[in-house]
Amino acid sequence: MVLVTDYPRTFSEKDLLSVREHGELATQTDRDYDRFRVVPARSFSRLLLSAAAVAFLALIAWSVLSNPRWGWPVFADYFFSEPILVGLGRTLLLTVLGTVLGFALGTVLALARVSGPPLVSGLSWLYSWLLRSVPVIVLLLVLNNLGYLYDTLHIANPLTGTVYLDYPMTQVLTPFTSAIIGLTLNQAAFSAENIRGGILSVDQGQSEAAAALGLSRGRQAFRIILPQAMRSILPNGFNEVIGLAKSTSMVYILALPDLFYTVQVIYRRNLEVIPLLMVATVWYLLIMTALSAVQFFIERRFARGAVRTLPPLPLAGLFRRIFPQAAQPRQAEAARSQSRPVKGLQGAPIIQRAGGDVRIHGISKSFGVLKVLDGIDLHLPKGSVTAILGPSGSGKSTLLRTINHLERVDEGFISIDDELVGYRREGRTLYELKERDILRRRAEIGMVFQNFNLFPHMTALENIIEAPISVLGLPREVAVSEARDLLDRIGLSDKEQAYPRQLSGGQQQRVAIARALALKPKVLLFDEPTSALDPELVGEVLDVIKELAGTGTTLVIVTHEAGFAREVADTVVFMERGSIIETGSPEHIFSNAAHPRTREFLARVR
DSSP states (O other): OOEEOOOOTTSOHHHHHHHHHTTSEEOGGGGOGGGOOOOOOOOHHHHHHHHHHHHHHHHHHHHHHHOGGGOHHHHHHHHTOHHHHHHHHHHHHHHHHHHHHHHHHHHHHHHHHHHSOHHHHHHHHHHHHHHHHSOHHHHHHHHHTGGGTOSEEEEEOTTTOOEEEEEEHHHHSOHHHHHHHHHHHHHHHHHHHHHHHHHHTSOHHHHHHHHHTTOOHHHIIIIIIHHHHHHHHHHHHHHHHHHHHHHGGGGGGGTOOOHHHHHHHHHHHHOOHHHHHHHHHHHHHHHHHHHHHHHHHHHHHHTBTTBSSOOOOTTHHHHHHHOHHHHHHHHHHHHHHHHSOOOOSOSSOOOOSOOOOEEEEEEEEEETTEEEEEEEEEEEOTTOEEEEEOOTTSSHHHHHHHHTTSSOOSEEEEEETTEESSEEEETTEEEEOOHHHHHHHHTTEEEEOTTOOOOTTSOHHHHHHHHHHHTSOOOHHHHHHHHHHHHHHTTOGGGTTOOGGGSOHHHHHHHHHHHHHTTOOSEEEEESTTTTSOHHHHHHHHHHHHHHTTSSOEEEEEOSOHHHHHHHOSEEEEEETTEEEEEEOHHHHHHHOSSHHHHHHHHHHO
C-alpha cells in the first residue's frame, strides 16, 4: 500500500528516491504524471510462442526453398510464360463477368423475393432452389450440349410466320459463352440468398422512414436499404467471389484453356507436375490477395456511419509511429471541431407552407382478430396542434400512421384539404392509388419517428437533402443551402458531417425533425418523439416542437408528456382500446375532463 501525503520537504532528492523505491510513501511531486515513463507489461509466454511461430515458419520456408525437387527453376521459367498468362487472363475474365452478371441477377432475384408479388416471389425461390441443387459441372455440361436438343435459336411470329432470328445453337453456345452463362446462373442463385439475408437484416423502420419521405421504391432499395445491407452482404459475397475464381477451373470439361487447364496441358507434356501446380497456386494466391484488399476497402467504405471510428488503413499505425507529427494537425482540427459550443435555437421561425385541414372519417383497423382502431372520427383544422394521449396499446401510433397511409385502413378514409390520402374518388367509389402516387402524396405529410429512423450510412446533411432532391426535384445546391439553414435553426450547424451514431439521442431527433421539415409538409406527425430519450435530452426536442407550433403547420403529436401537451396543444385527444374517449381543449381535458377514465389516466401521468 502506498500512502500519498504532503510530507515536509526537508528530505533530499536522494531520500525521496529511496522512499519511493521502497514503496512506503510518495510526495506531492509524484502527482505530476506527465513526467512518468510508462513501461508496458510484458508476457514471457507470448514472446516464447511468437518466437516458436517464427521459427516454425522459417523451417517451412527453408524446406520449400532448399529442396530441389520443388523445381523452382521450372517454376520461374513458366510463371510468366505466354500460355500461362493467356490462361490467367481467361480465368480473370470469367471471374469478373461471372461476378458482375451473377450479382446483378442475384440482386434482382433478392428484391423480387422480398417485395415482389407472390407469383414473382415464388419464381425467385424456385430459381434459387433449382440452381443451388445442380452442381456447377453438371450445369456447364448441360449448357454445352443444348445444341443436341435444339438445333437453332429460332424466334418468329407464330401468326404471320415472320422469322426474326434463326441461328445455329452450337454457334450461340460456344464453350466460352456456356462457361459465362453457367457461372452466372450458379452465382446468381447463391448471391440472391446472400443479398436477401442482408436486406432482412436492415431494420424495418428504415423502410418506413424512406416511405414516409415519399422516396420511390427504387430509391428506397438502392439508396437506403442495400447500402445498409452491404455490411452483412460483403463478407459472404467476397467468399462467393473467391469461390467463383476457383470454380473457373471447372471449365476444363469444356476444353476451355483457363489457368488450371493450361497448367494441366503443360505438365502432361513435360511431367513437371509440382512446379506447374505451384505456378497455378501462386497465381491463385495473388488473385485472392487482390480480392481481399478490395474487400477491405469496400467494407471500410460501407462501415461509414455504422461504427464510430473507421477501421485503420493497413500500416496506418506504423506510419503514425514513424511520422507522429503528420497526424497532429488532423487531430488538432478534430479537437477544435469537438470543442465548438452547440448553439441553441436561434433566428427567425422555421417557415413552412400553410397547414393542411385533416379530416378522419370513420376509420377502423384490425390486425387479425385484434381491432386497434374502431370507427375514429376526428377533425384537425389547418395550423392546429393536436396532442393524442392514452395508455399503451390504445391505438395512438396506428392512428398516426394511417394519416400518411403507412397503415392501410379497413374502413373509412382520411382527407387533407379535401384530397383523399391513398385513394381517388369517382362518384361514390374509392380507388386505391398506385404506390408512386401514394409516395408523392406523402411528401406533404412529414413524420418524426419514436426511434428517429435516421439513415445511419448518411451524414446529418445527407439525411436532410435526400428527399428534397429525389422527391421534390430540387437542385443539390438549393437543397444543401436549405438543409444547412435548418441545421442552424435547430442548433446543429456544426454537426452536418456527423453520422447519426456520432450524435446524442436529442441531436438525432432534432435532425429527424429537420429531415421532415425539409419537404415543407402541410401536416407534421410526431410519434412519441421523446420516449426514446434520456430525461435530460427531452427538453431540447420539446423546444423545437414548441417553435414549430407557431409556424402554421398542422401538428399531430402522440405523446406521454402531459405537461407538454397542456402547454403546446390546441386540442387534446384521449384514446383507449382503439376509440376516442374524449376530445377538448387542454383546459377542459386537464381541469374538467368529463369521462372518468380520462381523469383516472391524467391523475397517474401528471
